[in-house]
Amino acid sequence: MRKIIHVDMDCFYAAVEMRDNPALQHVPIAIGGSSDRRGVIATCNYQARQFGVRSAMASAYALKLCPELKLIPGRMAVYQEESRKIREIFADYATKIEPLSLDEAYLDVSDSQLYQGSATRIAEAIRYRIQQELNLTASAGVAPCKFVAKVASDENKPNGLCVVAPEQLDSFVRRLPLKKIPGVGEVTLQKLHQLGLYTCDDVRQYPYEQIQKRFGKFGHILWQRAHGIDERDVQTDRVRKSVGVERTLSADIHTEAECREVVEYLYDTLCNRLALHQKKYHSSKPIRIKSLGVKLKFQDFQLTTVEHRYTEVEKGRFHSLLKEAYSRAKERGIRLVGLHVGLDEPKDVQQLTLPLEQN
Numbered sequence: 001m002r003k004i005i006h007v008d009m010d011c012f013y014a015a016v017e018m019r020d021n022p023a024l025q026h027v028p029i030a031i032g033g034s035s036d037r038r039g040v041i042a043t044c045n046y047q048a049r050q051f052g053v054r055s056a057m058a059s060a061y062a063l064k065l066c067p068e069l070k071l072i073p074g075r076m077a078v079y080q081e082e083s084r085k086i087r088e089i090f091a092d093y094a095t096k097i098e099p100l101s102l103d104e105a106y107l108d109v110s111d112s113q114l115y116q117g118s119a120t121r122i123a124e125a126i127r128y129r130i131q132q133e134l135n136l137t138a139s140a141g142v143a144p145c146k147f148v149a150k151v152a153s154d155e156n157k158p159n160g161l162c163v164v165a166p167e168q169l170d171s172f173v174r175r176l177p178l179k180k181i182p183g184v185g186e187v188t189l190q191k192l193h194q195l196g197l198y199t200c201d202d203v204r205q206y207p208y209e210q211i212q213k214r215f216g217k218f219g220h221i222l223w224q225r226a227h228g229i230d231e232r233d234v235q236t237d238r239v240r241k242s243v244g245v246e247r248t249l250s251a252d253i254h255t256e257a258e259c260r261e262v263v264e265y266l267y268d269t270l271c272n273r274l275a276l277h278q279k280k281y282h283s284s285k286p287i288r289i290k291s292l293g294v295k296l297k298f299q300d301f302q303l304t305t306v307e308h309r310y311t312e313v314e315k316g317r318f319h320s321l322l323k324e325a326y327s328r329a330k331e332r333g334i335r336l337v338g339l340h341v342g343l344d345e346p347k348d349v350q351q352l353t354l355p356l357e358q359n
Contacts, residue, residue, distance in 0.1 A: 246338025
């Protein structure tokens with residue numbers, strides 16, 4: 001039986017800011033946005049969340065919910081350095097590590113002899129070292145497979161640990177709400193609810209053929225997850241074909257100008273991710289760009305993507321792509337804005353990889 005740990009830092013960016021500035025410890029803060037109430041929030045601390053503030057929320061709306069909210073400019077270079085230190089700690093406990101973003105990762109400790117092979121004690125040791133050495137907290141989930149470990153890491157946040165032992169796997173998954181399964185978005189969830197399916201146990205009782213017919217390839221994945229099946233390995237190598245970032249907005253926006261504000265915010269984050277890619281895997285050669293793209297999701301959950309071939313990243317080109325994409329809105333509100341850069345890897349670096357980053 002495999003032993004998988006999913007480690008997820010607690011409100012990572014905000015936690016770094018509170019650690020570095022003790023005056024922020026007990027006040028609601030958010031990273032991103034702007035003092036003139038324009039822009040979008042990247043993340044916030046738990047004090048802000050008590051007021052309903054969430055990531056990807058417009059600053060103006062967040063300030064209405066929490067007038068005392070303090071907006072903090074992001075310090076991506078600092079967060080990246082802290083992430084590097086966290087991964088160094090991971091490396092002391094596992095050789096198979098799959099980073100998902102700066103603040104979370106899977107670790108496969110199936111063959112580890114540390115702590116007599118106890119994945120629970122390894123997870124506890126990792127969390128202890130992160131707190132002692134970096135003065136940050138992390139939550140972790142331990143399970144026989146990846147998706148359950150990821151779900152478990154969210155069970156006792158913040159600063160918590162949830163262990164799903166092999167003999168507990170079936171009962172844990174049975175009662176799991178379908179919205180907690182990675183990959184089940186709002187549209188899919190609505191369709192599942194229309195069928196009377198709310199938990200994994202409900203899916204187990206539903207005919208497999210109907211699930212597959214209604215949801216295609218994902219129907220098979222959904223059926224597997226509902227039965228606690230996830231045979232995916234922790235992947236230490238993965239070819240990166242694109243770098244992107246997107247934000248689902250807490251409230252729909254209705255003008256191209258508002259979309260442009262989100263693009264302005266996302267552009268800086270995208271450039272930071274490209275810089276990280278350059279630093280890690282292309283230090284001696286420039287990144288080869290093959291395309292730029294903009295994605296919009298409308299209020300009816302329909303998606304549109306506009307992508308054109310470009311060899312350089314320029315903000316103005318994203319604005320042009322946005323204009324084309326927004327022309328398809330037809331008076332519909334916008335609930336998601338995304339930017340991406342297609343990569344054309346040189347032949348001699350085809351095997352180089354970048355950890356998956358969460359958008």
